[in-house]
Amino acid sequence: MAADRRLIITGDVEHAIRAHGQETYPHECCGALVGKGEIVTTVVALPNTTEEGPRRRFLVRPSDYRQAERRATEMGGELLGFYHSHPDHPSRPSQYDLDHAWPTFAYIIVSVMNGAAGDMTVWYLKNDRSSFEEGSLDHGENSHSDSAQTVHRQAGRG
Amino acid sequence: MVKILIPTPLRPYTDKQDAVDASGATVGELLADLTRRHAGLKPHLYNEQGKLRSFVNVYVNDEDIRYLQKEQTPVTADDTVSIIPSVAGGAPTVTDVVSGVSRTLPELTNDEIKRYSRHLIMPEVGVEGQRKRKAAKVLCIGAGGLGSPVAMYLTAAGVGTLGIVDFDVVDFSNLQRQILHGTPDVGRSKLASAKDRLQALNPNVDVVTHETAISSENALKLFEPYDVIVDGTDNFPTRYLVNDASVLTGKPNAYGSIFRFEGQASVFGTKDGPCYRCLYPEPPPPGLVPSCAEGGVLGVLPGIIGVIQATETIKLILGVGEPLIGRFLIVDALRMRFRELKLRKDPDCPVCGTHPTVTQLIDYEQFCGVRPAAPEPITVNSATEITSVELKQRLDRGDKLKIVDVREPNEYQINRIPGSELIPLGDVPKRVNELNPDDEIVVHCKTGGRSAKAADFLRSVGFKKVLNLKGGVLDWIDKVDPTQPKY
Numbered sequence: 001m002a003a004d005r006r007l008i009i010t011g012d013v014e015h016a017i018r019a020h021g022q023e024t025y026p027h028e029c030c031g032a033l034v035g036k037g038e039i040v041t042t043v044v045a046l047p048n049t050t051e052e053g054p055r056r057r058f059l060v061r062p063s064d065y066r067q068a069e070r071r072a073t074e075m076g077g078e079l080l081g082f083y084h085s086h087p088d089h090p091s092r093p094s095q096y097d098l099d100h101a102w103p104t105f106a107y108i109i110v111s112v113m114n115g116a117a118g119d120m121t122v123w124y125l126k127n128d129r130s131s132f133e134e135g136s137l138d139h140g141e142n143s144h145s146d147s148a149q150t151v152h153r154q155a156g157r158g
Numbered sequence: 159m160v161k162i163l164i165p166t167p168l169r170p171y172t173d174k175q176d177a178v179d180a181s182g183a184t185v186g187e188l189l190a191d192l193t194r195r196h197a198g199l200k201p202h203l204y205n206e207q208g209k210l211r212s213f214v215n216v217y218v219n220d221e222d223i224r225y226l227q228k229e230q231t232p233v234t235a236d237d238t239v240s241i242i243p244s245v246a247g248g249a250p251t252v253t254d255v256v257s258g259v260s261r262t263l264p265e266l267t268n269d270e271i272k273r274y275s276r277h278l279i280m281p282e283v284g285v286e287g288q289r290k291r292k293a294a295k296v297l298c299i300g301a302g303g304l305g306s307p308v309a310m311y312l313t314a315a316g317v318g319t320l321g322i323v324d325f326d327v328v329d330f331s332n333l334q335r336q337i338l339h340g341t342p343d344v345g346r347s348k349l350a351s352a353k354d355r356l357q358a359l360n361p362n363v364d365v366v367t368h369e370t371a372i373s374s375e376n377a378l379k380l381f382e383p384y385d386v387i388v389d390g391t392d393n394f395p396t397r398y399l400v401n402d403a404s405v406l407t408g409k410p411n412a413y414g415s416i417f418r419f420e421g422q423a424s425v426f427g428t429k430d431g432p433c434y435r436c437l438y439p440e441p442p443p444p445g446l447v448p449s450c451a452e453g454g455v456l457g458v459l460p461g462i463i464g465v466i467q468a469t470e471t472i473k474l475i476l477g478v479g480e481p482l483i484g485r486f487l488i489v490d491a492l493r494m495r496f497r498e499l500k501l502r503k504d505p506d507c508p509v510c511g512t513h514p515t516v517t518q519l520i521d522y523e524q525f526c527g528v529r530p531a532a533p534e535p536i537t538v539n540s541a542t543e544i545t546s547v548e549l550k551q552r553l554d555r556g557d558k559l560k561i562v563d564v565r566e567p568n569e570y571q572i573n574r575i576p577g578s579e580l581i582p583l584g585d586v587p588k589r590v591n592e593l594n595p596d597d598e599i600v601v602h603c604k605t606g607g608r609s610a611k612a613a614d615f616l617r618s619v620g621f622k623k624v625l626n627l628k629g630g631v632l633d634w635i636d637k638v639d640p641t642q643p644k645y
Contacts, residue, residue: 023323030249050246057248062215062222065243069166079166082245089249095477097247100213101203102167129201130263 005135007080007106008039008120014139016043018117021085021110027054030084032068033106034077039140040106041077044068056086057096081106088112091119093132101125106135159234160188168627171198171587185216186229188239203241206285212495213244224522230385263289270362274316274532287476292362294475295319298386299372299400301348302326303455304390304414306338307464308471312388313356313363315472320356321384324348331645335457372396374519377403386471387427388412390464392450394441395522401434404517405510412470414463417447417604419456419492421463424482424501425470431483436504441526452604454568459491527577542613544600544625546634560597563631564612575602575634575643586615595621602627602634604645622630 009017013033015130020029020043045067050059060068060082072079082105086094089112093101099106103125110120123132165326165425172178176441193200205211216223217240223231231241266274266288296317298305298578301324312320326348328339336348341360343351349367356365357362368380376538377399381387385410389400397415404427405413411427413434422487426433466487473479486499508515552559561578563570570580581589583603599621601609606629613626627634635642 021251030245030247050248055249058246060243062217062242062244065165065245072166083249084247086249095248100244100246102213102243102245103615104164104167104170105245127198 005106005124005133006038006138007033007108008138008140009108010041010140012041013043014120016045017108017110017120020045021087021112021117022115024048024054024085025112025115026087028056028058028085028087030058030060030082032060032065032072032082033080033108034068034072034075035080036077037095038080040080042075043083044071045092055087072073079105081108083108083110085110085112085117088114091121093123095122098125098129101129101132103127103129107132108137160235162192163236163238165241165243167243168199168202168241171196171202173374176299183232184227184229185223185231188233189216189229197398200234202405207281213246214311215242215244216240217242237466241402265289266292267362270316273360273362277315280535282478283476287478289406290475290477291472292314292318294386295321295384296386296388296475297321297323298379298388298390299323299396300390300392301336301338301352301391301459302332302390303335303416303450303463304467305352305388306336307461308390308412308468309338309352309356310359311465311468312471313360313365316360317363317471317475319364319366319384321368321380322349322352323368323372323380324352325369325371328417335455335460337461366629372399372613374399374522377519378407381407381409384409386410386412386474388467388471389414390467394447394526397434398441398525399519399522402509402516405433406519411476412467412474414460414467416459416463417450418454419459419490421466421491423463423466423470423487423489424485425474428483429480430503432501432503433507433510434616435509437486437501439504439508444527447468454605456491459489462489462491483504542624542626544630545628545639549575549600549627550632550638558598560593560599562593562599562601562612563603564601564609565631569604569645572645573631573635575631578602586612588622590616590619593621598623600625600627603630605630605632 020031028048030048031043033040033043035041045063046060048054048058049061050057069079086109089111091109093109107123111118120137122137124133124135126133131139159181161177162180163177164175169176178186182191193203203210203214203394209265218226218233218237266285271278275286277288278285294317296312298308298320301309301322305322309320309322310581328343328346328348328351330344332339333341338355339348339351347369349369353365353367356363370376372380381403382599387400387404389397389411391397391400400411410425413426414421414423425431470482473481484501486501488497503510506514561575563574563578563580564583564586566582567580599616601612601624603609609626609630613624616624634643635644
């Protein structure tokens with residue numbers, strides 16, 4: 001069902017994801033993508049609550065997930081997916097990403113090499129869960145007046 | 159009926175509804191009914207074993223069912239059940255690189271399902287684990303003592319592709335431990351023999367033979383298509399070469415080595431783990447550590463160590479358990495003790511440290527001092543060496559020669575030159591007074607290496623007429639006395 005999918009991100013969204021990846025380096029960052037249809041208008045940075053070592057893993061707790069979904073609804077948008085960083089690794093999904101992926105969602109991965117954000121890609125889980133399909137990540141214009149406040153910080157680990 | 163809240167990513171499977179009804183007295187029954195009504199949900203909620211996926215959280219009202227009675231948690235029409243995702247992921251680890259998400263896992267045929275049934279029913283392996291094995295490509299360096307059990311068990315276990323590098327020919331002296339090869343294979347290439355044996359064992363495995371000596375020129379290219387390297391080499395230059403190439407290509411190295419009764423094993427060259435050079439930055443001086451050909455090896459020992467290497471390889475492929483990363487296992491077969499040393503990645507390691515100085519493969523023979531940097535002009539001093547044929551002629555002529563055999567007593571029992579006296583190399587200094595400096599002395603060993611050292615020593619303490627027998631007792635048997643056994 002996910003052939004030739006694309007995701008449009010604004011410059012601010014892209015900047016926010018890169019900045020978040022650099023800020024948490026060498027640990028992974030994660031956050032939610034909020035928007036409508038195929039356009040991401042806002043990202044919500046979330047705390048990485050993994051207990052398996054944040055250099056290689058991220059985990060968004062159910063409570064944070066719930067909050068992200070609620071936030072999306074409040075903004076009149078929908079939850080389109082999540083982003084995370086791969087410190088010192090290419091922006092390709094790992095087996096672990098695949099094992100834990102949800103259908104429908106867009107998964108943006110940004111590679112952060114030696115502290116500098118690089119490649120950014122987007123992936124969608126195939127319906128049979130066998131692998132990811134790469135989507136095209138397009139850059140739209142900053143059409144939203146509120147896009148400057150793109151990153152909504154969550155409180156740290158609770 | 160009980161109301162179930164559906165999260166965003168699953169709504170396409172519930173006709174875009176964010177809440178649906180299902181019936182059941184427990185959470186388990188409720189979810190079973192839900193997936194009956196909306197079949198598309200099932201693979202995303204349950205894994206192949208029919209268990210709820212770890213990242214699927216089910217709440218009854220505001221309580222996680224993990225803290226209630228799990229799937230037996232009772233529900234009534236007054237409750238609201240929510241399915242709430244955890245979202246997880248991360249950068250590739252060793253095992254992901256090995257199983258490689260970019261490589262689609264191949265399906266198992268019915269024959270394979272039958273063959274691997276004892277794996278498939280293990281929760282740690284399962285169908286998916288076996289498919290990972292089928293997708294995996296392992297390169298075994300050497301088809302000898304360690305390579306034999308490694309190749310045989312990995313083949314039996316159903317690794318998809320098994321590459322083997324070797325250039326040697328099967329010799330009678332190999333058969334005591336190299337169980338890939340049999341008596342009729344003596345004289346054949348080890349790879350041809352190995353391929354026959356492995357294909358008979360499991361025709362599903364693609365056995366790729368690389369009939370070449372691994373070198374700095376070809377190692378990186380050889381490693382390229384493989385996921386895990388298994389080091390079954392028997393000498394230091396190749397061991398350092400395999401280590402460095404494994405670090406440079408980012409392929410983990412399931413390491414093993416054997417000598418007499420002692421074996422070692424570890425996993426080197428993973429991203430965060432140490433490599434062989436973190437443990438031994440420099441090779442030992444040449445000649446200090448004897449090879450198996452010189453020192454011998456217990457035939458079953460490579461069986462133990464090779465099977466440990468095969469086990470570690472399979473764990474890396476499956477991504478289960480605790481690999482031998484950062485741990486150095488020492489097996490003492492004589493006392494049957496297993497010791498474990500902790501190994502740390504050395505930040506100053508010349509290959510895998512933070513500022514590596516070795517960024518491409520070097521000349522490993524030179525590094526290990528096996529061959530001098532600048533080849534010395536060969537000055538064969540005929541006055542210091544004697545051939546077997548010359549020795550025989552001089553003995554027949556009745557020349558008075560003292561023949562000293564510097565091998566070990568065990569070797570002396572196998573074969574000897576008539577009239578020779580045994581003084582093992584290590585005993586030569588303390589027994590030197592048993593020899594007369596005025597005599598003409600011929601020293602020999604198995605092939606001429608140890609006796610050259612003995613000759614140097616004798617000359618250094620004032621012996622004038624010392625001759626080293628070229629090619630040792632083996633050459634003597636070849637040229638003079640073929641009735642004696644060789645080893």
